[in-house]
Amino acid sequence: MSPDRIPVIERIMGANDDLAAQNRRLLDAHHVHAINIMASPGAGKTSLILRTAQALQGRQRVAVVEGDVASSVDTDKVRAIGVPAVQINTGGGCHLDANQLRGALEQLNLDEADLLFIENVGNLICPVSFDLGEHTRVAIASVPEGDDKPHKYPGIYSAVDALVVTKIDLLPWIDFDMAEFQRLARSLNPDIRIFQLSCVTGEGIAEWVNWLLALAQTR
């Protein structure tokens, strides 16, 4: 990267931070707790959101913002279970930014939501650099991705409040050392909260949902 680009990047990041702060104030004014969910493609972000929204039904009102490079397949799935959802298509962009979230928030009735799940673009690298105005950051790591990912993508493991290990129903068929994986994650982030669950069997969902219910109390 040439040195003359750096001021440009600083301006972009500063503008993003300002918009993120505005988003957070807007969410706070409506008593909405927002959760930014980041993961690799195919780690199970949408499956987790669907399963969680169903588990929270009648207890907390959920809304969803779906970020994707292209398509609205995830938004269609979320709306199909009766949950309000807005699609952001980044048109090739590899992460969401605060300005995109602002546009999505304008399309939601925030007075009818307690918890807002923001599904970021499938990418372990760039999303974590962009504050959206969320209150809580969650990374998902699926068992089939392997137990070495904290070595390779330390940025995201260092920056999130919680880590959800998904697809644990596949553990019998995959060489994945859960203790080593957790040790690596905690070496980067000693305070990280770690959940293990399967959206197929439902194992572990209750503990994750209880944590979300406690978060919703803080809004």
Next chain:
Amino acid sequence: MSPDRIPVIERIMGANDDLAAQNRRLLDAHHVHAINIMASPGAGKTSLILRTAQALQGRQRVAVVEGDVASSVDTDKVRAIGVPAVQINTGGGCHLDANQLRGALEQLNLDEADLLFIENVGNLICPVSFDLGEHTRVAIASVPEGDDKPHKYPGIYSAVDALVVTKIDLLPWIDFDMAEFQRLARSLNPDIRIFQLSCVTGEGIAEWVNWLLALAQTR
């Protein structure tokens, strides 16, 4: 993105294309066929390279360039089986570029290689925008990522010569529609060559290796 950034980006991409052309001439001069391998984190890029290098032993001389945000764990694995490997750490960058590959090529003895595998950073979005000087582009999609990925990441599916579907040993335990997945991929890229394999069982490796052997004849 503000309009005043566009000339900056054009200069960067133009400079990358020039360096990629230089890399390709260098590789051609040494009769090395280079394959740029792109995939999500955890799709099985390194496992495929290890398994392929072992299958090619005694038939073609292999060298490897490993791209990662951080760590050299993959390079260590490749060297452990006796294959020359060079690590590129992008320091947070979400893709390889031609200048990084040039630095790596200077560290390899190209007269002792027939096939060069370049493992790109784990990311389905950005790597495809940067020509490295490779001759062939391959995407890996692992079964656990799900059969809807071509919908969401059309850029990479449109741009590669071949698609390797990995982890097919997990098909009995995962809801993955192979016919639908292939139909989606071919709707974006009618000429795409598709392989299905498992690095655990070895199923499908021979067909993939035979294709590589044919590629190596063209160098």
